Amino acid sequence: MQDDFLLNYHYPIINDMTQAFNYTRTGSLLILLLLGSLSSLQAQKQTSENRNTTTAKRFPGHKKATGSNVKYNTLFQYGVADAFIGGVFDGNYTWNQLKQQGDFGLGAPDQLDGELTICDGKGYQTQSTGKTTQVTDGFKTSLAFVTFFKADTTFIVNGTQDQAAAFKQIDTYLKKKNGMYAIRISGSFNQLKTRAFPPPQQPYAPLATLLNTQQFFDIKNTKGVLVGYKLPAYINGLSIEGYHFHFLSDDRTQGGHMLSFSGNDLKVEVAELKDFHMTVPDDGSFMNYEFKKKQNIDLEKVEKGH
Numbered sequence: 001m002q003d004d005f006l007l008n009y010h011y012p013i014i015n016d017m018t019q020a021f022n023y024t025r026t027g028s029l030l031i032l033l034l035l036g037s038l039s040s041l042q043a044q045k046q047t048s049e050n051r052n053t054t055t056a057k058r059f060p061g062h063k064k065a066t067g068s069n070v071k072y073n074t075l076f077q078y079g080v081a082d083a084f085i086g087g088v089f090d091g092n093y094t095w096n097q098l099k100q101q102g103d104f105g106l107g108a109p110d111q112l113d114g115e116l117t118i119c120d121g122k123g124y125q126t127q128s129t130g131k132t133t134q135v136t137d138g139f140k141t142s143l144a145f146v147t148f149f150k151a152d153t154t155f156i157v158n159g160t161q162d163q164a165a166a167f168k169q170i171d172t173y174l175k176k177k178n179g180m181y182a183i184r185i186s187g188s189f190n191q192l193k194t195r196a197f198p199p200p201q202q203p204y205a206p207l208a209t210l211l212n213t214q215q216f217f218d219i220k221n222t223k224g225v226l227v228g229y230k231l232p233a234y235i236n237g238l239s240i241e242g243y244h245f246h247f248l249s250d251d252r253t254q255g256g257h258m259l260s261f262s263g264n265d266l267k268v269e270v271a272e273l274k275d276f277h278m279t280v281p282d283d284g285s286f287m288n289y290e291f292k293k294k295q296n297i298d299l300e301k302v303e304k305g306h
Contacts, residue, residue: 070148071148072147072148072149072150072271073147073148073149073150073152073182073271073272073273073274074147074148074273074274074275074276074277075145075146075147075180075182075229075273075275075276075277076101076102076145076146076147076277076278076279077143077144077145077146077238077239077276077277077278077279078093078098078107078141078143078144078278078279078280078281079093079107079141079142079143079144079280079281079286080143080237080238080278080280080286081143081236081237081238081239081240082237082238082291082292083281083286083289083291084108084142084143084207085206085207085208086206086207086289086291087203087204087205087206087207088142088204088281088285088286088289089108089110089111089112089142089200089204090110090111090142090283090285091108091109091110091111091140091141091142092140092142092281092282092283093140093141093142093144093279093281094137094138094139094140094141095123095135095136095137095138095139095140095141096137096138098118098123098141098144098146099118099121099123101146102118102146102147102148102149103118103120103121103146103147103148103149104118104119104120104146104147104148104149104182104184104227105118105144105145105146105147105182105227105229106118106144106145106227106228106229106244106245106246107141107142107143107144107145107146108141108142108143108144109125109139109140109141109142110139110140110141110142111142111199111200112142112197112198112199112200112204112207112210113125113127113128113197113198113199114126114127114128114196114197114198114256115194115195115196115197115246115255115256115257116135116141116144116246117227117246117247117248117255118144118146118227119225119227119248122134123135123139124248124252124255125139126194126196126246126254126255126256127196127198128196128197128198128213128214128215129215130196130215130217130254130256132248132249132252132253132254132255134252142281145229145239145240145244147182147271147273149182149184149269149271150271151184151269151270151271152270152271152272153173153269153270153271153272154267154268154269154270155173155267155268156265156266156267156268157169157170157185157263157265157266157268158265159264159265160190160262160263160264161262161263161266162260162261162262163260163261163262166185166261166263166266166268167243170183170230170268170270173268173270174230174270176272177232178232178233178234179232179272179273180229180230180231180232180235180272180273180276181229181230181231181270181271181272181273182228182229182270182271182273183226183228183229183230183243183245183268183269183270183271184225184226184227184268184269185225185226185245185263185266185267185268185269186224186225186226186266186267186269187223187263187264187265187266187267188221188222188223188263188264188265188266189219189221189222189223189224189247189261189262189263189266190220190221190262190263190264191218191219191220191260191261191262192217192218192219192220192222192224192247192258192260192261193216193217193218193219193258193259193260193261194216194217194219194246194247194254194255194256194257194258194259195214195215195216195217195256195257195259196214196215196217196256196257197210197213197214197215198213198215200213216259217254217256219247219249219254222249222250222254223249223250224247224248224249224250224254225247225248225250226245226246226247226258226261227245227246227247227248228243228244228245228246228258229243229244229273230242230243230244231244235276237294238278239276245257245258246258247261
C-alpha cells in the first residue's frame with residue numbers, strides 16, 4: 001500500500017520530467033534547425049559577394065553581357081593610341097576579356113598581325129594575306145575599342161554615295177560637336193578599299209615607318225558592314241579622332257581597315273556614347289614607352305599660377 005502511495009505520489013513528478021525532457025529535445029531540434037538556416041544564409045551571402053566581386057573585375061559599370069544587365073553605349077578602350085602608333089604592338093588583353101566589355105568595335109591583333117573587327121558579339125581577324133577568320137578566346141589585342149551597341153538613330157543614305165558624300169550626310173545627324181558616336185553602316189557596297197599590316201620584325205618601329213608593308217584589298221559588289229566610330233578631338237592621342245571604320249563582309253570572309261568606299265542605299269545606325277572607360281597595359285613595353293609631351297601653354301600657366 002505504501003508502495004502504491006509512493007507510486008501514485010511520484011507519478012506526476014515523473015510525468016512532468018518526461019514532458020520537460022520532450023520540451024528540451026524539441027527546443028534543441030529547433031535550435032539546430034535555426035543554426036542550420038543561419039549557416040545556409042551566410043553561405044548564400046558569401047556566394048553572392050563572390051559573384052559580385054567577379055563581376056566587378058570585368059570593368060566598373062559593366063555587368064555580364066546577357067539580357068537586361070548589359071550596359072549599352074559606353075566606350076571601353078584597351079591601350080593608348082599614341083603608344084600603339086609609336087610601336088607598342090604586343091597584345092596582352094584576350095578576346096575572352098574583351099567580349100565582356102562590348103559586342104561591337106574594332107582594334108589591332110597582337111604583334112600588328114592584321115586588323116580586328118567586332119560585330120554582333122564575335123571577333124574577326126583579317127590578316128595581310130586577306131584571310132579573315134573568327135578569333136578564339138585566347139586571341140590577344142594591343143589596342144581595341146568596343147561597346148555594347150544599341151542604336152538611337154537610324155536612317156538611309158539614299159542613292160549611290162561615295163565616302164565623302166556619305167560622311168557629309170551622317171554629319172547632319174551628329175548634332176554634338178564634341179559627342180562620341182558608334183556607327184554601323186550596312187548594305188551593298190560597290191567598292192571598298194581596305195588594308196591590313198603583316199607582323200613587323202622586332203624591335204618594333206613606329207607604325208608610320210611601316211606603311212610600305214601594308215597590304216591593300218579591293219573589294220567590289222559585296223554586301224557587308226562598316227563598324228566604327230566618330231570621336232572628338234579632345235581624346236585624340238588617347239584614342240583616335242574622327243571617323244574610323246573596319247569592314248566585314250556578310251559572309252565573314254573579307255575585311256580590314258577601311259580606306260574608302262561607295263555604296264547604294266546604305267543603312268546607317270548611330271549610337272551616342274555617354275561614357276568612356278580605359279584600361280592600360282601593365283607590361284614593360286607600355287610602362288617604359290616614352291610619350292611625347294603635348295604642349296598646353298594655357299594649362300601650364302594655370303597650374304603654376306603665372
